[in-house]
Amino acid sequence: EVQLVQSGAEVKKSGESLKISCKGSGFSFKYYWIAWVRQMPGKGLEWMGIIHPVDSDTTYSPAFQGQVTISVDTSIDTAYLRWSSLKASDSAMYYCARRSGDYDWFFDLWGRGTLVTVSS
Amino acid sequence: QSVLTQPPSVFGAPGQRVTISCTGSSSNIGARYDIHWYQQLPGAAPKLLIYGNSYRPSGVPDRFSGSKSGTSVSLAISGLQAEDEADYYCQSYDTSLSGWVFGGGTKLTVL
Numbered sequence: 001e002v003q004l005v006q007s008g009a010e011v012k013k014s015g016e017s018l019k020i021s022c023k024g025s026g027f028s029f030k031y032y033w034i035a036w037v038r039q040m041p042g043k044g045l046e047w048m049g050i051i052h053p054v055d056s057d058t059t060y061s062p063a064f065q066g067q068v069t070i071s072v073d074t075s076i077d078t079a080y081l082r083w084s085s086l087k088a089s090d091s092a093m094y095y096c097a098r099r100s101g102d103y104d105w106f107f108d109l110w111g112r113g114t115l116v117t118v119s120s
Numbered sequence: 121q122s123v124l125t126q127p128p129s130v131f132g133a134p135g136q137r138v139t140i141s142c143t144g145s146s147s148n149i150g151a152r153y154d155i156h157w158y159q160q161l162p163g164a165a166p167k168l169l170i171y172g173n174s175y176r177p178s179g180v181p182d183r184f185s186g187s188k189s190g191t192s193v194s195l196a197i198s199g200l201q202a203e204d205e206a207d208y209y210c211q212s213y214d215t216s217l218s219g220w221v222f223g224g225g226t227k228l229t230v231l
Contacts, residue, residue, distance in 0.1 A: 035220065037166075044207075044209065044222060044223070044224045045158075045160075045166065045209055045211075045222040045225070047221065047222065049219075050219075050220070059218065059219060060219075061217070061219050061220075062217065062219075095165055097166075100171070105154065105156070105212070105213040105220070106154075106156035106171045106172075106211060107156075107158075107166075107168065108168050108171070108177065109168075110165045110166055110168075111165065112164075112165050113165050
């Protein structure tokens with residue numbers, strides 16, 4: 001089955017670090033850009049950044065540049081989203097999504113999301 | 121404030137037709153980047169509903185359709201069903217921001 005499987009919910013404290021994951025299966029992971037999208041409680045979708053597994057070419061939204069790090073491990077078909085020092089305002093649902101193709105500008109496959117809760 | 125503008129909510133009775141608009145600018149829709157639509161059912165992840173302004177992925181009912189006119193794009197849902205109650209988001213690429221952008225989302229309530 002073609003899918004993106006995300007890591008489980010996390011409960012952390014402000015100032016702690018965190019790395020969540022997104023594992024692809026059923027498709028050639030290394031050939032697809034993988035994006036991260038934030039959804040704060042009761043709010044809309046926000047694109048955070050995107051990475052290409054082959055060369056780790058990464059683009060961040062200006063709103064998230066310097067706040068998070070996106071990385072990938074092609075040996076296990078997994079993309080990551082990392083925070084070095086969490087804030088309460090990072091509490092949200094985080095989705096990974098697959099860009100359909102190099103010449104497409106939409107996301108055709110989504111993970112089920114990872115809920116991150118940060119307490120102060 | 122989102123780069124793409126959608127109405128916060130729309131309402132319709134079962135069987136009716138509703139439309140959701142998505143307005144952009146010269147740096148996204150006007151720059152010839154397509155609009156794509158996602159459906160997010162309560163408690164679920166977003167799902168691709170329409171791509172390339174008007175194309176439906178396999179499995180999406182033809183009750184859902186998309187259209188584009190200038191820098192305005194719309195999603196139409198005909199023959200409304202209770203299961204269509206969800207949040208709908210438009211999305212494009214923005215050249216000024218050099219990144220992907222979403223509309224603020226529209227909550228569809230089936231009366």
